[in-house]
Amino acid sequence: MNNITLIGMPGVGKSTIGVVLAKVLGYQFLDSDLLIQKQERRRLREIIEEEGYMGFKEIENRVNASIDVNHTVIATGGSVVYCEEAMNHLRSIGTVVYLKLSLDSLAKRLGNLQCRGVLLKDGQTLKDLYEERTPLYEKYADVVLDEEGKDLEESLHDLLEILEENSK
Ligand SMILES: Nc1ncnc2c1ncn2[C@@H]1O[C@H](COP(=O)(O)OP(=O)(O)O)[C@@H](O)[C@H]1O
Ligand SMILES: O=C(O)C1=C[C@@H](OP(=O)(O)O)[C@@H](O)[C@H](O)C1
Numbered sequence: 277m278n279n280i281t282l283i284g285m286p287g288v289g290k291s292t293i294g295v296v297l298a299k300v301l302g303y304q305f306l307d308s309d310l311l312i313q314k315q316e317r318r319r320l321r322e323i324i325e326e327e328g329y330m331g332f333k334e335i336e337n338r339v340n341a342s343i344d345v346n347h348t349v350i351a352t353g354g355s356v357v358y359c360e361e362a363m364n365h366l367r368s369i370g371t372v373v374y375l376k377l378s379l380d381s382l383a384k385r386l387g388n389l390q391c392r393g394v395l396l397k398d399g400q401t402l403k404d405l406y407e408e409r410t411p412l413y414e415k416y417a418d419v420v421l422d423e424e425g426k427d428l429e430e431s432l433h434d435l436l437e438i439l440e441e442n443s444k
């Protein structure tokens with residue numbers, strides 16, 4: 277219990293802010309993408325290439341649904357919101373925070389999607405992905421942090437304030 281799970285689009289900063297948040301709170305940090313790689317003994321890109329879109333989702337669901345931690349900040353991969361069982365589990369073990377950024381800002385940050393290993397269906401653009409996922413991020417979020425126009429320090433400051441508010 278008492279975990280904080282970060283969800284949101286790839287490139288929004290879940291892994292970056294997550295590790296700093298863990299330090300500030302005195303929590304552990306877990307990047308569930310790295311946990312997937314460790315358990316599968318393969319890199320994410322290899323899993324996606326070898327298992328395909330559905331195969332990756334199944335693995336991502338299984339690994340995230342089995343996370344058993346306390347006082348930990350969990351940075352998820354952006355595609356975890358497709359995994360219903362995993363999302364219900366993450367909600368049951370702590371607070372789920374949606375890190376939100378506009379499509380324009382994300383596009384500037386992301387560069388080449390393929391190189392990052394983003395889970396795209398054939399022909400899907402970043403805009404398609406954004407529109408498909410936004411309702412899912414909103415559905416599973418206990419709280420939302422709007423990062424627009426904020427640097428890492430400002431995002432962290434506002435996140436701590438939101439978490440404090442939410443714990444009352
Ligand atoms: N608040 C921020 N403002 C500007 N750039 C950021 C911020 N947070 C993260 N970044 C940058 O965005 C990129 C993606 O961050 P990352 O933590 O890997 O995102 P995610 O884990 O959500 O995919 C990195 O280059 C990181 O330095
Ligand atoms: O959003 C996605 O489709 C993905 C995001 C990646 O993580 P980040 O959100 O940390 O970039 C990683 O889980 C995987 O390559 C798929």
Ligand SMILES: [Mg+2]
Pocket residue numbers: 290291292309351352353
């Ligand atoms: Mg990440």
